[in-house]
Amino acid sequence: MVWTDEKVKLLVQYWESGQSITQIGKQLGMTRNAVVGKAHRIGLAKRASPIMRSEKPAQPRPAATHGGGSSSGGGHTAAAPAPARAPVQVREDAATPVSHSQASQAQLTAAMLAALTPSTGPRCKWPIGDPKSSEFDFCTHVALPGKPYCASHCAAAYTNWNPESAVEAVKAINAA
DNA sequence: CCCTGATTCGC
DNA sequence: GCGAATCAGG
Numbered sequence: 001m002v003w004t005d006e007k008v009k010l011l012v013q014y015w016e017s018g019q020s021i022t023q024i025g026k027q028l029g030m031t032r033n034a035v036v037g038k039a040h041r042i043g044l045a046k047r048a049s050p051i052m053r054s055e056k057p058a059q060p061r062p063a064a065t066h067g068g069g070s071s072s073g074g075g076h077t078a079a080a081p082a083p084a085r086a087p088v089q090v091r092e093d094a095a096t097p098v099s100h101s102q103a104s105q106a107q108l109t110a111a112m113l114a115a116l117t118p119s120t121g122p123r124c125k126w127p128i129g130d131p132k133s134s135e136f137d138f139c140t141h142v143a144l145p146g147k148p149y150c151a152s153h154c155a156a157a158y159t160n161w162n163p164e165s166a167v168e169a170v171k172a173i174n175a176a
Numbered sequence: 177c178c179c180t181g182a183t184t185c186g187c
Numbered sequence: 188g189c190g191a192a193t194c195a196g197g
Contacts, residue, residue, distance in 0.1 A: 001189070001190080003188085003189085020180070020181085021180080022179085022180080022181095030190090031191075032180095032181085033189095033190050033191055033192080034189075034190050034191090035190095036181065036182070036183090036190090037182095037183090037188090037190050037191090038189080039181095040182070040183080041189080046181085046182080047180090047182095
């Protein structure tokens with residue numbers, strides 16, 4: 001499995017939206033082991049584990065599909081207290097502005113994008129709610145040209161999302 | 177047996 | 188880094 005930037009973004013996004021690793025795996029086309037392994041590796045917040053792994057000196061693994069070899073790692077620190085599972089509803093204003101002026105700027109550029117985006121076309125692929133639930137749906141907004149998400153969800157999905165350059169890109173597409 | 181998430185360790 | 192095998196609780 002190749003963990004592209006987009007895949008990782010999706011993983012984080014789904015993970016933080018409170019979906020089970022099995023669900024995330026299905027949606028990403030990989031096994032839950034891959035998902036949880038990656039999540040663990042890149043340091044995503046742990047969820048409440050159903051189990052309390054008691055002290056196990058060693059685990060004899062028959063290794064049905066694995067060969068010999070050896071490796072060892074250091075010890076591990078005690079686990080942090082996991083908060084109760086609290087599925088986070090995706091907010092429309094997920095950009096979470098950090099200051100008033102930035103908020104205004106973001107709203108302005110978002111409005112510009114909305115005005116420039118055609119009213120028909122592919123819809124934003126941002127998942128809303130739990131895919132297992134009947135309440136589940138995708139964002140109802142139209143996606144930005146060339147992007148899987150609408151403006152506000154691009155801001156949520158791409159950490160360094162630049163609305164101004166997006167405006168320029170959309171203008172260029174519209175002009176063509 | 178189904179589900180869940182976490183960890184280990186060969187690759 | 189990756190993820191199947193495995194653990195372990197509900």
